[in-house]
Amino acid sequence: MAVEGGSMSSRVKYGTVVSLVVVVFAYWYRSPVQDARLDERLDNVLSSLLRAERKVDIDGFARPRVAIGFGGCVDIIVDGVALLDKIGLLPSAQPLHHDYIQNAEQLAQSFAYFFPPGAASERFVMNETLFSQLVEASRELPDNRWSVGGNAPVMAGRMAIEGCEVLLGGSFSPDFTDVLSQHITVAGETVEEPDIHLIMEYPAGATWGQYTSRRANRYIVHSDDHNPYLTSMAEFERKLQGFKPDLLVVGGLQMMDNFPFKQGEREALLGHLAKLLSSAPPETGVHFEMASFVDSNLLGDLQELVLPWADSLGMNEQELPNLLSLLHGTAVTVLSNPNPRVATVLDQMRELYRLLTERHREDR
Numbered sequence: 207m208a209v210e211g212g213s214m215s216s217r218v219k220y221g222t223v224v225s226l227v228v229v230v231f232a233y234w235y236r237s238p239v240q241d242a243r244l245d246e247r248l249d250n251v252l253s254s255l256l257r258a259e260r261k262v263d264i265d266g267f268a269r270p271r272v273a274i275g276f277g278g279c280v281d282i283i284v285d286g287v288a289l290l291d292k293i294g295l296l297p298s299a300q301p302l303h304h305d306y307i308q309n310a311e312q313l314a315q316s317f318a319y320f321f322p323p324g325a326a327s328e329r330f331v332m333n334e335t336l337f338s339q340l341v342e343a344s345r346e347l348p349d350n351r352w353s354v355g356g357n358a359p360v361m362a363g364r365m366a367i368e369g370c371e372v373l374l375g376g377s378f379s380p381d382f383t384d385v386l387s388q389h390i391t392v393a394g395e396t397v398e399e400p401d402i403h404l405i406m407e408y409p410a411g412a413t414w415g416q417y418t419s420r421r422a423n424r425y426i427v428h429s430d431d432h433n434p435y436l437t438s439m440a441e442f443e444r445k446l447q448g449f450k451p452d453l454l455v456v457g458g459l460q461m462m463d464n465f466p467f468k469q470g471e472r473e474a475l476l477g478h479l480a481k482l483l484s485s486a487p488p489e490t491g492v493h494f495e496m497a498s499f500v501d502s503n504l505l506g507d508l509q510e511l512v513l514p515w516a517d518s519l520g521m522n523e524q525e526l527p528n529l530l531s532l533l534h535g536t537a538v539t540v541l542s543n544p545n546p547r548v549a550t551v552l553d554q555m556r557e558l559y560r561l562l563t564e565r566h567r568e569d570r
């Protein structure tokens with residue numbers, strides 16, 4: 207017995223040492239050398255770009271004028287798992303996709319669906335009691351952070367830093383407007399209670415019960431009152447005339463996704479937007495910034511009413527296959543590969559470009 211046990215353990219040890227050596231060797235041989243070369247190449251490219259940028263004398267130019275709509279919110283950012291623990295929500299044994307969230311159980315199922323692959327998602331919470339509970343619990347978490355949120359204000363802030371004069375379409379509270387750059391003019395109504403978005407972050411390798419996240423990402427929930435109605439659109443349209451933008455950017459439309467609109471309400475809003483976009487002068491570039499959509503009717507409306515007016519589109523590597531599957535007439539991809547290969551994404555971009563240009567040729 208003793209001898210057998212001894213030989214077993216020495217075999218195990220031997221095996222462990224061999225695989226450790228292989229791992230260490232592989233690590234030493236491949237990773238640092240290749241990474242260093244890649245880093246050096248990237249550093250060269252980036253510093254050359256910065257040198258090229260410095261050669262341009264922007265003081266001699268008028269500030270580019272950019273109009274950006276719509277919406278905005280206050281983000282509260284927390285650790286997702288810490289928040290679920292705080293409200294006592296146990297990991298659901300049944301990961302399920304929900305288009306919107308009605309109760310705590312659906313929240314647990316939905317989080318269990320997106321958390322393991324580390325896929326980004328944004329969901330409307332229909333239940334205001336539940337949403338208030340989540341926000342209250344988030345306020346009490348020690349590591350929470352607040353920030354100005356929403357695609358439009360974030361893009362506006364960046365553009366102002368880059369030297370642009372910005373017209374921002376959104377309905378904000380007075381203290382929000384105070385913290386914006388002097389180069390941003392707000393067009394929209396003033397509201398007392400801004401919409402809050404709750405950003406549940408998690409790092410790669412985080413655990414929630416039996417689940418482990420494969421990559422870092424965020425699960426976002428909101429229960430907006432203002433953003434889905436594009437409440438700033440009329441005022442934005444009025445100010446647009448005099449502002450004469452070089453570029454018109456439209457984003458934030460994902461807040462309409464799965465929102466309980468009355469019959470015909472959403473179509474009317476998007477029809478109004480289409481009119482606004484179609485009346486932009488030809489010298490104004492139009493950019494549409496997509497985001498995460500799951501409602502295929504809304505995506506269909508966007509394809510009819512917004513995409514035809516856009517000169518450029520912005521989206522991430524998960525939203526791209528989503529739009530592509532819509533154009534192919536198949537179901538919306540709810541969960542796409544969170545780590546796609548660069549070559550795959552490039553192929554998808556070419557395919558999207560081909561499909562859209564074909565479509566527009568047919569339109570003419």
Ligand SMILES: *[C@@H]1O[C@H](CO)[C@@H](O)[C@H](O)[C@H]1NC(C)=O
Pocket residue numbers: 308309310333334335336339
């Ligand atoms: C809404 O959420 C609250 C709090 O979690 C819950 O008590 C209630 O049953 C939910 N309502 C519906 C209709 O699911």
